[in-house]
Amino acid sequence: MMYKPSDEQQAVIDAAAPVILVLAGAGTGKTSTAAAAAGSFLRIADAQRATLRREAVLAGQRTRLPAQARVLFLSFSRTAVAQVIDRAAGVIGPYLNRIDVSTFHGFAWRIINDFGQYHGYPAPQQILSAAEAKVPGGPAGLTYDQLMPAACTLLRIPEIAAHYTARYGLVICDEFQDTDDTEWAFLQLIAPQARRIFLGDLNQAIFTSMKNTDPARRKALAAALPGAIELPLPGASHRDPTGILPAAADAARERNFGHPAIAEAVRTGRLTVTRCTPSDYNERITALIRAARTRQHTVNVFTHTIIATSQLSDTLIKHGIPHEQVGFTEAYGEAIAAQHALLRFALNIPGTSVRRALAVYIAANTRAKGGGLAPLAQQMLDKTNPALEAALRSLALELRQAGIAEGGPEYDQLISLIASAYSRVGMFRGEETWACAMPQTRSAIHQIHEGIPYEDVAETLTAARAGVLVGAGNQRPRPIQVMNLHQTKGREADTTILLLQEEEYHGGEGEPFPSGSKLLYVVMTRARQQAHIIVPATPHPLWRPLVEQCGGA
Incomplete structure (x- = not known):
C-alpha cells in the first residue's frame, strides 16, 4: 500500500530542525514517517550536491564534492530492524541502500571491527556472551556490556569521529525513551553535527526497572538539545483501522x-x-x-x-x-558456535574444545540457582556423568568417521550427525535454537563440499555468531x-x-x-x-x- 502521509506526518517529513522529537502512540506510523523524512533528507542533500557540481563546472573550477549523504537508523531489536527495512523500502525505494539500519550493539560492534585494531582492540575481536564468560577456559574478548563503552572510547578519537561526521547527515533513533545513560551517550557521539530525529512513546516505557531508565528525563534531555522541536502525530493506529x-x-x-x-x-x-x-x-x-x-x-x-x-x-x-523463539539470541549464537565446533572436530581441524562449546550452549539455555552452571554443563566439563560420556564417545566416533572417510568427508552424514547432537547428548531445553542454527551449519558444510576453503567458511560462521549476538541480522520474522x-x-x-x-x-x-x-x-x-x-x-x-x-x- 502506498504511503500517504497525514498533515502531521508531512510536517515531520518537511521539518529541517536540528533535533525533532516525534512522540506518538503505538501503530501511528512513526517508523514510516521517519523513513519518509530520511528519503526527503537524501533528496535535498543530492540536490545540494548537484548544485555544487554545476557551479564548479560553470566556474571552470575543480572542487572536491562531499560524499553522498547517508542516514543512520538505530533501533533496539533485530525484529524492529527488519521491520524498519521493510517499511522504508515501501516509502523511499531507491534511497534504501543509503540508510544504515542497525541495533545499538550491532553498530557498536561495527565501529570496533572497523577501527578497534588500530586503537587498543586487536583483531580479531570476539564477543563473549554471558554464557561464554561463565564457562572456564574461554578466549579473550569483549562482553556484551563492554561493546558500547568501547565504541564510545573510539568515537572520542578525532579521526574516527570525523569519519562518522562525514558519513551521516541524519541519525534516527527509535524508542529513544528507552535508552539508558550509556546508550544515550553513545548516540550523542555518533556524528554529533548531524540532524536528529527521536521517535518515542512514553506510554510504552516498560523497561524502567530492568534498564534503570528514566523516560521523562530522557525526553527532557532531548528537548533541551539546541534547536529541538516536538511534532506530534495523530493518534489513529494503522494496525487496527477500526480503532x-x-x-x-x-x-x-x-x-x-x-x-x-x-x-x-x-x-x-x-x-x-x-x-x-x-x-x-x-x-x-x-x-x-x-x-x-x-x-x-x-x-x-x-x-x-x-x-x-x-x-x-x-x-x-x-x-x-x-x-521463532524471540529473545534467545545468546542461545542461537552459541548454537552456531557449538555446531561449528562439532564440524571442526569431524574434519580433524585443531583449535577448539567441543566440550566447552557444548557447555556454553547449555549455559545459554539454562539458568542455575546462584548464577553457576547448570548440572549438564558442569558435567560436560568435569566428565562425571557416565551416560553423557558414553553419548559423547559415540557421537565423536561417528563424526570423525564421517569427517575423514577414505573417499572424502561424508557431507550429508555430517549434517545429520550435527543436527542430532542436541538430543544425543541429553540436552533438554532450547531445541528450537539448535534447529535455527542448522541452516547456517548446513550451508557451511555445502560450501566446503563445493571447494570453498575451510578458513573462509569458518570466518563466515564466526561472523554469523557475532551478528546474532548483537542483533545485526535482518531476516524476516x-x-x-x-x-x-x-x-x-x-x-x-x-x-x-x-x-x-x-x-x-x-x-x-x-x-x-x-x-x-x-x-x-x-x-x-x-x-x-x-x-x-x-x-x-x-x-x-x-x-x-x-x-x-x-x-x-
Whole structure:
C-alpha cells in the first residue's frame, strides 16, 4: 500500500530542525514517517550536491564534492530492524541502500571491527556472551556490556569521529525513551553535527526497572538539545483501522476498565480472556495458534518469564508447530558456535574444545540457582556423568568417521550427525535454537563440499555468531513467534496470545500500577485482529480488573 502521509506526518517529513522529537502512540506510523523524512533528507542533500557540481563546472573550477549523504537508523531489536527495512523500502525505494539500519550493539560492534585494531582492540575481536564468560577456559574478548563503552572510547578519537561526521547527515533513533545513560551517550557521539530525529512513546516505557531508565528525563534531555522541536502525530493506529483494540488498550492503561471500548472489543471478539488450569494451557494455546494460522494470521505468543517462553517453545516443537523463539539470541549464537565446533572436530581441524562449546550452549539455555552452571554443563566439563560420556564417545566416533572417510568427508552424514547432537547428548531445553542454527551449519558444510576453503567458511560462521549476538541480522520474522513480555515492542501480529500463570511477579507496585499498566497497553496494541489473554484461576491484581470486565470464563 502506498504511503500517504497525514498533515502531521508531512510536517515531520518537511521539518529541517536540528533535533525533532516525534512522540506518538503505538501503530501511528512513526517508523514510516521517519523513513519518509530520511528519503526527503537524501533528496535535498543530492540536490545540494548537484548544485555544487554545476557551479564548479560553470566556474571552470575543480572542487572536491562531499560524499553522498547517508542516514543512520538505530533501533533496539533485530525484529524492529527488519521491520524498519521493510517499511522504508515501501516509502523511499531507491534511497534504501543509503540508510544504515542497525541495533545499538550491532553498530557498536561495527565501529570496533572497523577501527578497534588500530586503537587498543586487536583483531580479531570476539564477543563473549554471558554464557561464554561463565564457562572456564574461554578466549579473550569483549562482553556484551563492554561493546558500547568501547565504541564510545573510539568515537572520542578525532579521526574516527570525523569519519562518522562525514558519513551521516541524519541519525534516527527509535524508542529513544528507552535508552539508558550509556546508550544515550553513545548516540550523542555518533556524528554529533548531524540532524536528529527521536521517535518515542512514553506510554510504552516498560523497561524502567530492568534498564534503570528514566523516560521523562530522557525526553527532557532531548528537548533541551539546541534547536529541538516536538511534532506530534495523530493518534489513529494503522494496525487496527477500526480503532477498537487501540482504544481498549488506552482504557486499560488508564485503569478505566468500564470504558465502552473494552466492552466493544469483547463483544466483537477482538479481545478474549480465558481462565485455564496448568493442565489446560498447552491444549488451549495450540488450538488458538492453529485456528489463527488457518485464517493465515501471523501469531505472537507472550509469556511472563524466560523459563515459560522456553518451555512453551519446547511444547510447540512436540506438537509440530514451527515458530521463532524471540529473545534467545545468546542461545542461537552459541548454537552456531557449538555446531561449528562439532564440524571442526569431524574434519580433524585443531583449535577448539567441543566440550566447552557444548557447555556454553547449555549455559545459554539454562539458568542455575546462584548464577553457576547448570548440572549438564558442569558435567560436560568435569566428565562425571557416565551416560553423557558414553553419548559423547559415540557421537565423536561417528563424526570423525564421517569427517575423514577414505573417499572424502561424508557431507550429508555430517549434517545429520550435527543436527542430532542436541538430543544425543541429553540436552533438554532450547531445541528450537539448535534447529535455527542448522541452516547456517548446513550451508557451511555445502560450501566446503563445493571447494570453498575451510578458513573462509569458518570466518563466515564466526561472523554469523557475532551478528546474532548483537542483533545485526535482518531476516524476516516467522509467522509464529514466542517471546517474553518485555520482548513485545516492535513486534506486531494479526493475532496475539498472552499466557499468564500463577504467582508471577509484576514488581512491587499496587493500584493504579503506573508502570505495569503500560505493559498491559503495549501487549494489547501488538494485535491487528485479535488479542487473546489466557489467565490462571487467580489472576495477578495488575490483570484482574480486565479479566473480570471481560468475563473470563
